[in-house]
Each structure stands twice: as C-alpha cells, then as structure tokens.
Amino acid sequence: GAVVSQHPSWVICKSGTSVKIECRSLDFQATTMFWYRQFPKQSLMLMATSNEGSKATYEQGVEKDKFLINHASLTLSTLTVTSAHPEDSSFYICSARDAGVDWNEQFFGPGTRLTVL
Amino acid sequence: GQNIDQPTEMTATEGAIVQINCTYQTSGFNGLFWYQQHAGEAPTFLSYNVLDGLEEKGRFSSFLSRSKGYSYLLLKELQMKDSASYLCASMDSNYQLIWGAGTKLIIKP
Numbered sequence A: 001g002a003v004v005s006q007h008p009s010w011v012i013c014k015s016g017t018s019v020k021i022e023c024r025s026l027d028f029q030a031t032t033m034f035w036y037r038q039f040p041k042q043s044l045m046l047m048a049t050s051n052e053g054s055k056a057t058y059e060q061g062v063e064k065d066k067f068l069i070n071h072a073s074l075t076l077s078t079l080t081v082t083s084a085h086p087e088d089s090s091f092y093i094c095s096a097r098d099a100g101v102d103w104n105e106q107f108f109g110p111g112t113r114l115t116v117l
Numbered sequence B: 001g002q003n004i005d006q007p008t009e010m011t012a013t014e015g016a017i018v019q020i021n022c023t024y025q026t027s028g029f030n031g032l033f034w035y036q037q038h039a040g041e042a043p044t045f046l047s048y049n050v051l052d053g054l055e056e057k058g059r060f061s062s063f064l065s066r067s068k069g070y071s072y073l074l075l076k077e078l079q080m081k082d083s084a085s086y087l088c089a090s091m092d093s094n095y096q097l098i099w100g101a102g103t104k105l106i107i108k109p
Helices: none
Strands: A004-007 A010-013 A019-025 A032-038 A045-051 A067-073 A076-081 A090-097 A112-116 B003-005 B009-013 B018-025 B032-037 B044-049 B053-057 B060-065 B070-075 B084-091 B097-099 B103-108
Touching (some): A010 A019, A019 A090, A019 A112, A032 A076, A045 A067, B003 B084, B003 B097, B009 B018, B018 B084, B032 B060, B032 B070, B044 B060
Parallel strands (some): A010 A112
Antiparallel strands (some): A019 A076, A032 A045, B018 B070, B032 B044, B032 B084, B060 B070, B084 B103
C-alpha cells in the first residue's frame, strides 16, 4: 500500500528558531501533497496544498512567509516553520495523493508533534 | 459556505452497533471519506463513497445519500480498540478535503 513518512516524529525547540519537517511518499509519486495542523481535541486544519515544481497554495489566514513549503520532487515536500513561537506548537500532518492512479484517497503521514518552548 | 457536521461524542457498549452520522455542504462533490484517528496519531482511511448506497467492509460500513448531503459510518461488533475519533470529510470540486470536527467514540465494556 501507499506509505507516507514524516520526519521528525516529534521536535522540541526554543522560541525563535526554525524547524523543518519532511514529508515523503515512499512507494508512489505525489504531485500534490497537503499540510495540515491539528490542535488538541480539534479537527484537521488544512494549511496549504503543495504542488511539485510550483508554489504552494496557502489557505486563508496561514502566513506563507512563516510556513515555508517546498515540493522539489515527486516524493518530497518540506514544511519549515520559521521563527517558531509557543503558539505554533501543534501536531503537523502531511498527506499525499498518488499521481499514478485515478483515485482520490489521501495517504497520511504519521504526523510531527512540534513543541516550542 | 462549506460545512461538515457530525456529533462531538458518542458512547457505545462493547459488542454493540453504533452509527455515526455526518451531513455535508461543499462546493462541488468528489466523494465522502471516513477516517479513524487514535489520540496522538494521524488519521487512517476507513471508507470512500461517491455513489449513493451502502459500502460494506468487514465490521465497518458507510452509507451515502448525495441528494440529502448525508452519510453515516456503521460500526458493528464493537471492540475496545474502536475507541477513537472518527472524521468525516467531503472532497470538494478542487479535490480538497473539507473536514468535520470528528466524533469521539467511547466504548465501554
């Protein structure tokens, strides 16, 4: 089956530092990847849609200069949280759609738990 | 606007049956998904409906009525491991998933 990995699984950082999260599709190519954020006891919130070889599409209210997304290859998208602050502490989840099939399922990575001190 | 509604929390007994309802309003429609999410973990795919009717997959079944903007997830022979949040998501015309807030299912012995 389609597998998506995320790295790191969890990260603790100091306020003001930048954190990079990687999302990889391991056994399929993904022209489109999605980045979500989930706060405790809340549903998934789509932050941005990452398109291979082009700029990401950000949802309303998400600062593109703070959450930098790069989708440089068909199997890798990265999310960089720049100058992280405690309010950025959350569970970040990526998902990917298989470009090779006519099927709408999004395959989710295991998530990255970010804690900003 | 786009909206997904599902109950916040439900409680059921081990071995019983539970139905989790979801109503949706999205710009266009490319299918209705159900995901299971255990605390601290990413969602895992359960089912996908794009045509009206019931899709059965083992203990889990999902139903869709496009004319009513309505779906339900039916869980049979409940097990303690089924305690989780169940997320309903509608895929809109841009192939983006619009998520419900999730239904926390509590299973009691």
